[in-house]
Amino acid sequence: MRYDHVTDMIGDTPLLRLDPAVHGLVNIDLYAKLELFNPFGSVKDRAAWSMAAPYLRQATERGDTVVELSSGNTAKALAVIAGMHGLPFKSVTNRMKVPEIKDLLLLLGAEIDELPGQAECLDPTNTEDPLTRMHQLLAGSDSGYLHTDQYFNRRNIGAHVHGTGPEIVADLDGRAPDYFIACVGTAGSSAGVATVLRHHDPDVTVVGLVAEKSDFIPGIRNIDEVHEVGLFDPGHYDSIETISADEAIDGLLTLVRRCGILAGPTGGGAYQGAVRFLSAVDAQLTERRTAVFIVCDRVESYMSYVRERRPALFHQPARRHSTRTITAEELARAKAIDVPDAQRWIAQEGCVVVDLRGPFAYQALHIDRSINIVDELFAELVHGGLPFGRRQPVLLVCPVGEKSARYAALLTRMGHPDVRSLAGGIIAWRDAGATLVRD
Numbered sequence: 001m002r003y004d005h006v007t008d009m010i011g012d013t014p015l016l017r018l019d020p021a022v023h024g025l026v027n028i029d030l031y032a033k034l035e036l037f038n039p040f041g042s043v044k045d046r047a048a049w050s051m052a053a054p055y056l057r058q059a060t061e062r063g064d065t066v067v068e069l070s071s072g073n074t075a076k077a078l079a080v081i082a083g084m085h086g087l088p089f090k091s092v093t094n095r096m097k098v099p100e101i102k103d104l105l106l107l108l109g110a111e112i113d114e115l116p117g118q119a120e121c122l123d124p125t126n127t128e129d130p131l132t133r134m135h136q137l138l139a140g141s142d143s144g145y146l147h148t149d150q151y152f153n154r155r156n157i158g159a160h161v162h163g164t165g166p167e168i169v170a171d172l173d174g175r176a177p178d179y180f181i182a183c184v185g186t187a188g189s190s191a192g193v194a195t196v197l198r199h200h201d202p203d204v205t206v207v208g209l210v211a212e213k214s215d216f217i218p219g220i221r222n223i224d225e226v227h228e229v230g231l232f233d234p235g236h237y238d239s240i241e242t243i244s245a246d247e248a249i250d251g252l253l254t255l256v257r258r259c260g261i262l263a264g265p266t267g268g269g270a271y272q273g274a275v276r277f278l279s280a281v282d283a284q285l286t287e288r289r290t291a292v293f294i295v296c297d298r299v300e301s302y303m304s305y306v307r308e309r310r311p312a313l314f315h316q317p318a319r320r321h322s323t324r325t326i327t328a329e330e331l332a333r334a335k336a337i338d339v340p341d342a343q344r345w346i347a348q349e350g351c352v353v354v355d356l357r358g359p360f361a362y363q364a365l366h367i368d369r370s371i372n373i374v375d376e377l378f379a380e381l382v383h384g385g386l387p388f389g390r391r392q393p394v395l396l397v398c399p400v401g402e403k404s405a406r407y408a409a410l411l412t413r414m415g416h417p418d419v420r421s422l423a424g425g426i427i428a429w430r431d432a433g434a435t436l437v438r439d
Contacts, residue, residue, distance in 0.1 A: 007081070009039040010049050011163045015171040015292070022258045023275050027285040030274065031177070032261060033168060033294045035189075040077045042297035043164070047188050048077035050159035051148035056085050059146040065089065067145045071096050072219060073297055074150050074186070079108040087146070098218055100301045114358060152230035156188035157195070164189060165196025168292055176200040179291035181207045181274035183220045183243075183266050187232040189294060194236045208237035209273040213402075215245040218305060219266035219296055247272040249310055256299060264302050267295035321382050321414060323406040334409035336423040339432040342395060345420070351393035354378070356403055357426065363439040367397065367429065375403055382407070386414055394419040401425040 003009055014034045023030050035043035052066065059066065066082040068074055071093035082089035090111045096102040105112060150156050169176055176197040182190035190208055197204045211222040223242065226232050234240065245265070252268030255261040263271070270293040278291055299306075307314050309324070337345060345351055346367075353370035355362050362372040373381070375398070381387040388394050394411070396404035396419065404421040411419040422429065430436060 006039050006084070007049050007053075010045045011038070012167060013037045015168060016259075016261070018259055022254065023271075025275070025278055025282050027282050027287070028179070028278050028289045028291050030278065031172075031290065031292045032255075032259075032267075032271070033164065033292055034261065035164075035294055035296055036261075036263065036267070036298045040073075040080050041301075042073035042077065043189050043294060044073035044297075045077045046159040046163055047150060047156040047186070048074055048081060048148065050155045051150065051153050052078060052081050052146065054155075055146050056081075056087075059087060060085050062144070063087075064144055064146045066148065067092060068148050068150055069093065070150060072098070072101055074148075075105055075110065076101065076108070078148060079105055079110040083109055090145075097216065098302060099304050104301070150186050150188070154231075156186055157192040157231060160189045160192025161195055164294075165193040168193065169196065169200055172290060172292075174200075175290075176204050177292045178203075178289040179205045179207070179274075179278060181209065181270060181277060181291065181293045183209045183217075183270045183273070183294070183296065184226050184232065184240075185219045185221055185266070187226070187236070189296075191231060191233060191236045193294075206237050207273070207277050208240045209243045209269060210240060211269075212242045212244045217243065217245050217248045217265055217269055218302060219264070220248075220269055241273060241277065243269045243273045245309060247276075249306060251275075252299060252306070253313075255295065261295055262299045263295045264297045264299050265305060266297060267293075270294055270296070319383050321385075321410060323379070323403075323410050326406050326409045326413075330409045330413060331405060334405050334412055335420040336401065336405060336408070337395070337420045338423050339429050339434055342420075342422055342429075343434060345393070346395065349393045351395050351418075351420075352388065353395045353397060355426070356396060356398045356407070361399070361426075365426070365430070365436040365438055367426075368435060368437045370397065375407075378407065382410060382414075386411065386416055388416065388419075390416055392418075395422060396420070397422045397426055397429075399425045400427050 014037060016032045016034055018030045018032060038045035065088045066078055067090040068078050069092045075091040079089040090113060091105055092113045096112060096114060180193060180197055184190050194206045210226050211217045211220045213222050248265040248269035251272030252263055252265050255263040255268060255271055274291060274293040311318055353367050355366050355370045355372045356375040356378055358374055359372060396407050398404040401421055401424045408419050408421040
């Protein structure tokens with residue numbers, strides 16, 4: 001099979017029927033759409049090429065910079081495409097959470113701007129969010145950028161309307177599957193494939209999977225973030241269900257070890273969510289059915305993510321102290337303090353204020369005299385024991401109060417008598433009109 005250009009290799013990925021002995025479904029044939037076989041390694045190759053291709057000639061003539069608000073596979077694919085056309089690429093994100101992806105982007109020559117956004121997905125109505133301001137700048141027609149705009153660009157969906165969806169139907173001999181289970185990131189692949197499948201069969205059941213609120217799964221938005229994605233339309237899905245990081249890793253291990261598919265955590269989450277949903281209907285069926293999920297990318301880029309959550313897989317001991325072991329009861333007992341009480345406590349007790357956000361967010365705006373210890377580094381400090389003296393009052397701060405609450409519960413378990421979390425985080429502090437300073 002010969003090609004003249006590597007982008008000609010995007011698409012036409014295999015549809016693999018999984019062994020029923022692995023998934024346990026009796027009346028349903030479960031298929032995996034193997035998007036990890038795209039040339040740059042993920043389903044995002046399709047969207048990246050679809051969004052960039054029509055404008056590359058003009059961008060090359062003008063010497064534009066290709067730019068995308070992405071910290072993952074879209075950035076990776078665009079970095080390759082930009083480099084092939086002699087163009088620079090800039091990745092803009094609130095934080096690079098997966099070290100392997102960041103390293104690969106740097107290897108590809110990308111410039112990375114980690115802005116202090118309040119979430120990975122920008123909220124276009126929040127004009128105070130630096131990510132939103134960056135998005136507005138990029139929207140200018142003479143900005144010197146080719147902004148692919150994956151969260152709002154309809155060509156993201158179109159890549160799957162014209163590619164992924166029809167390929168699934170063709171590989172099923174012209175039929176749509178009875179069930180399509182899809183993780184929701186930018187919503188491009190799930191919306192595009194669902195549109196095609198329902199055109200062939202309006203009765204197709206489409207299930208969207210999002211991450212649990214407190215979990216991070218690469219490539220999957222949580223239920224709050226997904227409503228900020230411009231392409232997300234709940235009408236594309238018959239139901240929206242949550243998947244946890246633990247379930248995603250369980251699914252990853254099944255695909256890797258039992259199916260020979262080197263899937264990343266997004267694909268693992270899709271598999272686990274599919275089996276969980278389909279198991280509930282399998283026993284009620286009297287005729288055979290088919291179901292499809294997408295394996296979005298490869299496992300190699302997520303070794304640190306898996307190692308952090310499952311150290312035993314790498315023959316490493318479990319962490320002595322970790323927020324992942326906090327129970328709901330411990331979280332409920334952790335002390336949280338609202339903004340007025342926090343202001344009084346800081347003034348009267350001289351507590352240490354620890355800001356767990358990334359350095360860019362901290363530099364943009366923070367509580368006066370607070371210290372910045374990024375949550376990953378703080379986790380390392382806590383792993384070795386209490387990082388503060390027991391007599392030192394401590395106030396923990398994060399964007400919205402979720403991470404700080406878990407750390408407060410952990411430090412309380414470890415024996416610190418007076419550690420509290422700022423309820424609502426730095427956002428609540430800002431909204432209350434309390435003073436914030438800038439480096």
